[in-house]
Amino acid sequence: MNPIIHIGKEIKSTFTKVNELTNRSVYGQEIKIDGFIWKSGLLKNTDTSNVAYLVPFLEVSPSVSVTNWICEVKASFSVHKADGTTFKKGFANPLFMTSKNTSYGLYTFMEWKNFYTTDYVQNLSSTISYIFDLKFYNFDQSSINYRDFAVIVGQDKFFTNKALLAMNSKFLADHLTASELNLLSTDSKDFAMFLAAVHPDPIQITSNNFGALVDLAHRLNAGPLFKKCLDVGMNSTTIPLIVKVRSAEKLESDDRLMQACIDSLKTAKEFKDFADKPEFKTLKDSTKIRFFTASLKFI
16 A cells, blocks of 8 residues: 555445434444545443433544554534434544554544434434545555665564654664664554654644654654644644643653743633643642742732
8 A cells, every 4th residue: 555645535324213223333334445444433322420422433444454554534524414404513633543443443533522312312314424534654564665664663563764764863863774673662553653743744743642742752852843743732722731731741851841831821710720620630749839830920
């Protein structure tokens, strides 16, 4: 398969008697598009109050055997009633599916909110329409003819280019004399994300991959990616503050992201609301002290 491909397609699935669904997940049509198998469907879950709700999902996998790959999916959706009128519509942040996901990327798209079964009681059928864009990156042995270097991460081997690694990582540039490198203490999914992020046609940095990319960019001395992550972290309004702060805690030699996190809180109430979050208790004591000290200027 090609090292990267773009796909822009639409999937429609119609589900009948939605209010009577009993299975946890119900698939609509399964289709093949440009070498990929796409499945769409409804996922039925129950929350802590035992209220059942339905969430649309997509699932993707290559139609041929590819061992190391990652893809970025951007999707919008609409849910239609039986009479054809629109019931719900929305967008999902870019999602990342990899060969290491046993479900091949089953995501519930919680950004799209929950669709409670009571909303469907008077609608015996519902059609879900997805419009999506997919970017697929292949790093397995099938790409060996146009790659000249392999990085071994655990049990996985990623075939890539020396020039690409040398341009993007000072650490990797110093280890390119052989034909392979064994990279220790690294998660294979995160490294696949790293390779896709430094690709000439890179994946987008989102709340789903920000932490892993900051960590690897720092560890591998990947200056261009590290700068890009910092720019995104200091300016993004979609990445949760707690995600940024946790990443900043790992960057002991660079304080810019942590300071940007602190500076993003403009009032005493914003500081208090952040400190009241359960996740705040899991931060380092030194981090808590910095936020507390910064909040004193509002007293």
